[in-house]
Amino acid sequence: MSGADVNLVLRSTRVVTPEGTRPAAVTVAGGAIDAVLAYDTEVPAGAQLEDFGGDVLLPGLVDTHVHVNDPGRTEWEGFWTATRAAAAGGITTLLDMPLNSLPPTTTVDHLRTKRQVAAAKAHVDTGFWGGAVPANVKDLRPLHEAGVFGFKCFLSPSGVEEFPELDQEQLARSMAEIAGFGGLLIVHAEDPRHLAAAPQRSGPAYADFLASRPRDAENTAIEGLIAHARRLNARVHVLHLSSGDALPLIAAARRDGVRVTVESCPHFLTLTAEEVPDGATEFKCCPPIREAANQDALWDGLADGTIDCIVSDHSPCTTDLKTPDFASAWGGISSLQLGLPAIWTEARRRGHSLDDVARWMSAAPAALAGLTRKGAIEAGRDADFAVLAPDETFTVDPAELFHRNQVTAYAGRTLHGVVKSTWLRGRRIAADGVLTEPTGRLLERNH
DSSP states (O other), X not given: OOGXXXXXXXXXXXXXXXXXXXXXXXXXXXXXXXXXXXXXXOOOTTOEEEEOTTSEEEEOEEEEEEOOOTTTOTTTOOHHHHHHHHHHTTEEEEXXXXXXXXSOSOSHHHHHHHHHHHTTTOSSEEEEOEEOOTTOHHHHHHHHHTTOOOEEEESSOOSSTTSOOOOHHHHHHHHHHHHHTTOEEEEEOOOHHHHHHSOOOOSSOHHHHHHHSOHHHHHHHHHHHHHHHHHHTOEEEEOSOOOGGGHHHHHHHHHTTOEEEEEEOHHHHHOOGGGOOTTOGGGOOSSOOOOHHHHHHHHHHHHTTSSOEEOOOBOOOOGGGOOSOTTXXXXXXXXXXTHHHHHHHHHHHTTOOHHHHHIIIIIHXXXXXXXXXXXSSSTTSBOOEEEEEEEEEEEOOGGGOOSSSXXXXXXXXXXXXXXXXXXXXXXXXXXXXXXXXXXXXXXXXTO
């Protein structure tokens, strides 16, 4: 596309590119990045100039782990509210998980239903994971051909009866089917035997809940997953890693050529078990937020590349389901709008840069899902951006968040990094907390 087609120039003294952060002018034509040029490049006649000064121009974030719950549990969340929260938080692409909606995304018909519901409500570009459950091996290839980005399964109970877990035999069968057409299996890896053997106590004590979801449950499940992937030459991804103990297993498997990737989440990287008040079930998730020493191990895993990406696992519910009893409360952290500032606050404290954050929260999730037009500020990619004031701070007020139920584990925390605006394919979709009408597209694999 020639410079004559450029209709927008975005300029900043700090543009985060794959080669590093530098002053630059980013030219946009037809909703895509045309070029990344010198900061003082002459603006083409007729093009709009947006100069962000010292605010940082980041690639739009890609969040591949979001529970939108729509249709069926829209009182928990929905495409309108979830994608507004995403846009306000600098996220320009999200992938919706196949469960907690009714119906779950386990057949092509169910995928079609979900796409129809999302089409007019998406403020950001939105794609879909399929689900792998005991009875739908025959549906996996048709779902793959219909454009899902991969398949999620559980190895322990999911919390909803319409999305049952896979036992080891069913896991192997589903993995073999998915590997046969070159697909991706993403796995909630907690071993049910270790969970069953752990002490189960109801009540408000966080220590009791933490004891009920031991690290061994994750470590054992990941070890078994790696063994299956090695045997079948399958591509697998470990969801929401919370146990730092599993990192050596994953690193060793990779060195052996096993195709395994792994994500972690803002809550595991910024919150610690020691600070969770008893009865504060807004902090409940499965696997759980663990101790500070374990968190250090996760950051080491990010630094050395064992952990590929950071995604939200935004899993909201209605306020009444967050009872003070950790055993019975719904497990899920609502953080869609807050992931970038939460991670940046901790990353800067630990000596990491916004280049690192962009890699973990944009480039790597895009690569995981095969979203070749997303994830970086370079020519040919979609013109998706987040503009961040990295040194400004704010205190989290749940009433100012856009997700449907204003419950969050980050309430009252002061965070660094204010998202000033968000741009989707060259259009500003959020600015200073004000959002436009939805213009997000529904994405299919290899889009």
